[in-house]
Amino acid sequence: MREKSSAIANILRDYENNVMTADHVHDWVSQFDQEDQDFILSELLHIFKQTYLSKSDCKKFFQSCLESWVKEFKYKDVASFIAETSFIDIQPEYKSQKELLDLLNKILIEHYNCNLTQSAERIKRYIYLDDVLSTGSKLFSDLDTWFKTESDLTQGISNYQYTRDNQLPVLVIFICCHTWGKGNAEFRLIKNLGIEVKKILSIKAGYWIENNVKDYNPKLNNMIPIDNQDPYIHNYLNNLAAVDKPEYAFRPPQKPVEEKLFSSLASRNRIETLFLVKGIEILSRVGELKVSQIRPLGYTIKSHKTFGLGTLFFTFRNIPNNCPIVFWWANNNWRPLFVLKNRGIRGNEPK
Amino acid sequence: MNPNKEKMRLYNCDEVIIFSKTNDLFGELSNMSSSFPLYVNDLVIPSSEALYQAMRYSLFPKAQNEIIKQASPMTAKMISKKYTPYSRQDWELIKLRVMRWVMEIKLSQHWNILAPLLLKTENKAIVELSFKDQFWGAKKVGNNTLEGTNALGRLWMDLRERYVINNNKIKCVAPLTIAGFRLYDYDINFICDENYFINSEQMKNTLSVNI
Numbered sequence: 329m330r331e332k333s334s335a336i337a338n339i340l341r342d343y344e345n346n347v348m349t350a351d352h353v354h355d356w357v358s359q360f361d362q363e364d365q366d367f368i369l370s371e372l373l374h375i376f377k378q379t380y381l382s383k384s385d386c387k388k389f390f391q392s393c394l395e396s397w398v399k400e401f402k403y404k405d406v407a408s409f410i411a412e413t414s415f416i417d418i419q420p421e422y423k424s425q426k427e428l429l430d431l432l433n434k435i436l437i438e439h440y441n442c443n444l445t446q447s448a449e450r451i452k453r454y455i456y457l458d459d460v461l462s463t464g465s466k467l468f469s470d471l472d473t474w475f476k477t478e479s480d481l482t483q484g485i486s487n488y489q490y491t492r493d494n495q496l497p498v499l500v501i502f503i504c505c506h507t508w509g510k511g512n513a514e515f516r517l518i519k520n521l522g523i524e525v526k527k528i529l530s531i532k533a534g535y536w537i538e539n540n541v542k543d544y545n546p547k548l549n550n551m552i553p554i555d556n557q558d559p560y561i562h563n564y565l566n567n568l569a570a571v572d573k574p575e576y577a578f579r580p581p582q583k584p585v586e587e588k589l590f591s592s593l594a595s596r597n598r599i600e601t602l603f604l605v606k607g608i609e610i611l612s613r614v615g616e617l618k619v620s621q622i623r624p625l626g627y628t629i630k631s632h633k634t635f636g637l638g639t640l641f642f643t644f645r646n647i648p649n650n651c652p653i654v655f656w657w658a659n660n661n662w663r664p665l666f667v668l669k670n671r672g673i674r675g676n677e678p679k
Numbered sequence: 680m681n682p683n684k685e686k687m688r689l690y691n692c693d694e695v696i697i698f699s700k701t702n703d704l705f706g707e708l709s710n711m712s713s714s715f716p717l718y719v720n721d722l723v724i725p726s727s728e729a730l731y732q733a734m735r736y737s738l739f740p741k742a743q744n745e746i747i748k749q750a751s752p753m754t755a756k757m758i759s760k761k762y763t764p765y766s767r768q769d770w771e772l773i774k775l776r777v778m779r780w781v782m783e784i785k786l787s788q789h790w791n792i793l794a795p796l797l798l799k800t801e802n803k804a805i806v807e808l809s810f811k812d813q814f815w816g817a818k819k820v821g822n823n824t825l826e827g828t829n830a831l832g833r834l835w836m837d838l839r840e841r842y843v844i845n846n847n848k849i850k851c852v853a854p855l856t857i858a859g860f861r862l863y864d865y866d867i868n869f870i871c872d873e874n875y876f877i878n879s880e881q882m883k884n885t886l887s888v889n890i
Contacts, residue, residue, distance in 0.1 A: 508721060515718045519788075523714040542720040542865040544744035573721075575868075 329354070332369035339376045342383050342644045346667040356665040364602055371599045374591045379535070381503060381643045389534045390435050393501060401453070407442035414448035416456040416498075418470050422670050424459045427645060432457065451481065453497045461505040461533070462637055462650040463629050464513030471500075471513075471529075472520055492524045504641045505533030506550075506650075508540035535641060541579050549589040551625050551638030551652055552579045553600040561601075564608045565633065569620060574633040589640065603652045604635055610653060613660040626650040645669065690817060690825040696800040697825075698832075699808040707796055708805065708835055710781075711752045715789050717781075719870055720862050727785045728752035732759035733862065734777050735766050740863045773857055778815075779834055780855050786838055787849035787872045797835065797843040805832040805839075848872070 333353040340348040357365045381389075394406050403409040415432075419425035433444040456474075461467050475488035482490055491498055510531055517525050538546040553561075555578040565577060590596035607624025611617060621627045623636030627649045637650035646669040647656060658664045698705035701712040710728040717724040724730045729747050732755055736742040742762040749755040767773070786793050806829050809816030817827025842849055851871040854860070860867060 511718075511721060511723045515716065515723050518716060523716075526716075540721055542863060543722060544740055544747075544863045575865075576721075 329357075329366050329369060332366070332373055333357070336369060336373055336376060339373075339380050340642075340666075343642075343666060344645050345669050346664075353665065356663060359663065360602065360606065367595070368599065368602065371591060371595050374595075375589060375640055376642070378589065379641045381535075381641070383644045386431065386503065386643065387435055389503060390432055391439065394435075394440070397499075406436070406440035407446070410436065410440075410442050410444070410447045411449045412452040414451045414454050415444060416454055416470075416474055418456075418474050419458075424646065425457060428457050428459060451496065453499060454487075454491065456498065456500045458501075459503045459643060459646070460639070460641065460648045460650075461502045461509050461513065461531070462627070462639065462648055463506075464509030464511075464516070465629070467500065467509075467531075468513040468516045468520075471498075471517060475517075475521055475525070488521055488525070491528050492522075496528065498529050500529065500531040502531070502533040503643065504535045504537065504648075505531065506537045506539050506637065506639070507543060507546070511540070537639065537641065539637065541576055541583065545585055546583070547586075547588055548579055548584040550640055551600050551603060552576075553604050553625075553635065554578055554581045554597060556597075556601065558601075558605075560608065561604060564611075564624070565635070568633050570631050570633045572629075572631040572633060576632065577634040600638075603654050607636075607653045607657075610657050610660055610662050613662075622653070625652045642666065686828045687813070687826060688817070688829055689820075690804055690806050690829070692819075692823045692825060695804040695806045695825070697806050697808045705796065705800070705805075707793060708831075709807070710831070711756075713750065713752055715785050715793075717784050717788055717870075719784065720865055720867060722747075722862075725750050726752035726755065727781050729755040730784070731778055731781045732756055734781075734860065735759060735770055735774075736762055737767060737861050738859050739765050743863060767859075769857075773855075775830060775834075776855060776857070778831070779837075780852060782834055782838060783849055783852045784870050786842065787852055787870070790848050790872065794843045794846075794848070797839045800835075800839065804829075805835045807831045 330350065334350040336353045337348045337350045340353075346352070353369070357368055360368055394409070397403075397413075398406055398409050401409060403412075415429060417425065417429060429444065436443050456467075456471065458467070475491075476486055479485050479487045479490040490496070514526075514529070514531065517529065536547075537550050538548060539550045539552065540546055541548065541552065565574070587593050587596060590599070604624050611622070611624060620630040623634065625636030625638040628634055628636045636652065637648075638652060639648050639650040641648065642651070642655075647666045649656065649668065651666075654662075654665075656664045656666050656668050658667065696705055698708045700706055701709050701714075706712060707714065710726065710731065713726050715727060717727060717730055719730065724733070724747055729749065729752060733743040733746045736746075736759075739762070742759075742765060745762075746755045746758050749758060786797075806825055806827075807816035808825065809818055809827065811818065813827035815828075815831045817825040817829045817832070820826040841847070849872065851869040853869060854867050
C-alpha cells in the first residue's frame with residue numbers, strides 16, 4: 329500500500345492546489361473500506377499513469393500544436409504563424425483559458441522567440457484554447473457569444489459574419505474533449521448561427537473521452553457503471569428530479585468492446601461501483617443539494633437522469649468537476665485527493 | 680428501382696415545383712443537401728441521406744458507421760451501395776416509412792428554414808426531378824412532362840399538408856414500430872427538435888459553473 333501511495337503521489341507531484349505526498353494519498357484512500365483500499369490504489373496508479381497531465385506534458389502538447397499548425401498552414405516558423413493568428417480571450421480572469429494563454433505565452437517566449445502580444449498583426453485565423461470540454465455548454469456559450477460580438481476588424485459586422493465571409497478558420501483546441509459534449513456543442517452552434525459555421529469551425533483535442541454510449545463502438549474511457557441491480561444505486565437514481573436520458577445512466581455489460589483505460593474489465597466494474605456508492609453516500613450527508621448538476625460521478629447536465637460524467641482526466645492546474653466526487657469533494661466528512669482550484673468563487677463552490 | 684406502374688404520376692413542368700440539384704431553387708428539399716445535419720441519439724448525422732442509408736443496415740453497426748462518418752451525402756450513398764447484400768430483409772417493405780421518418784426529423788430540426796420554404800410551394804405539386812429514378816422522383820418523358828412515382832415529392836407534399844400549412848411544428852418524432860430499428864445497437868426513441876435539448880439544459884443557470 330505504502331509503495332502504491334508513493335507512486336501515485338509521485339505521478340501527481342506537480343498538482344498545483346495541494347501538496348501530493350504518500351501520506352496524503354494514504355489518508356485519502358483510508359476513507360474507503362479497508363478491503364478495497366489496496367485495490368483502489370492499484371487501479372488509480374494504472375489510470376493516473378495514462379490520464380494525469382503534468383505541466384511538462386501540457387507544454388509538450390502546446391508545442392506539438394504550434395509545430396503542427398506551422399506545417400498545416402505553411403509558415404516558415406512559429407513567430408510568423410503567431411503574427412497572423414488571433415487567440416480568443418473570452419473567459420473571466422479566474423478561468424482556465426486565461427491561465428492556458430499565459431502558459432502558451434511563456435512557451436512562445438522560451439522556445440520560439442515571440443510572444444502573444446505579437447499575435448494578430450494580421451488575422452488569418454482564430455484559436456480558442458481551453459483545457460476540458462465536458463458537456464459542451466461552456467464552449468457553446470463562449471463561442472455563441474463571441475460569434476455574435478461585433479468584429480474588431482469591421483464595424484457593424486459580427487465575428488460570425490466576418491469569419492464566414494472571409495472563410496477564416498476558427499480552431500478550437502482542448503487538452504481533453506468528451507465526444508458526447510462535442511457533438512452537442514457543434515449541433516447547437518449550427519442551429520444558433522447557421523450551417524456555414526461547419527465550414528470554419530474545427531474542434532480538436534489532445535485526448536478524447538468517447539463517452540456517448542450510443543455512439544459506434546465507443547471506448548467509454550470514463551466511469552459509467554453497469555447496472556448490477558443494487559437497490560441503493562437505483563434508489564438514488566429514482567430520486568433525482570432529472571428525467572431526461574435515463575438510458576445513458578448505465579453502460580451495457582458488453583461495452584466497451586475492448587477495455588483500454590482500466591486494468592481489466594473486472595477491475596473496472598469494481599472501482600466504478602465503489603466510487604458510485606461512495607459518491608452517493610457522501611451526497612446523502614449533504615442534506616439539500618443546491619446545485620442539481622452535481623452527481624456522485626461528477627457534474628453533468630442537470631436534466632440528465634444519470635450518475636454524472638465520470639471523467640477520468642486530470643491536469644496539474646486543476647481537475648474537472650465532472651470527475652467522480654470522491655476525488656474532489658471537500659466537505660461532509662470527506663477529504664479530497666485533489667483540492668479544486670477556485671473553490672469559493674461564485675458558482676464553483678461544490679455544495 | 681421497379682416502380683409500380685399504378686402509382687406513377689404525370690406532371691406538367693409548368694405547374695409544379697421541381698427540385699433536383701442542391702444549389703438550385705428548392706434544393707434544400709433534396710436528401711443530397713449537406714446543409715441539414717440531424718441530431719439522433721445525441722449524435723450528429725451529417726445529412727438526411729446518411730440517416731436513411733444507415734437505417735437500411737439497422738442490425739449492422741459497422742456499415743452504419745461507415746455511412747454516417749461521410750461528410751458528403753453522395754459518398755454516404757455510394758458507401759451504402761457497397762453493403763446492399765446486407766440490407767434488412769424487409770427493406771423494400773419499410774423504406775417508405777423510414778424515408779418519411781427521416782424527413783420528419785429533418786423538418787422538425789430545421790423547421791425555421793424548411794417550413795417557410797414549403798409554404799412558398801403554395802399548394803403546387805412538389806416533384807424531384809431525376810434522370811433515372813422513377814420511384815423517389817420523376818423523369819422527363821416529353822418536352823414538358825415528368826413521369827414517376829415521385830415518392831419523395833409526395834412525402835414533402837404530405838408533410839406540408841399535415842404540419843406546415845397549419846403551422847403545427849413537429850416537436851418530437853415518434854420512433855417507428857419496426858423490429859430491430861436500431862442505430863449502433865441502440866433503439867431510437869423520440870427524436871426532438873433542437874429546442875428540446877437546448878432548453879432542457881437551462882443554459883443560463885449553468886453558465887456560472889465550470890462545465
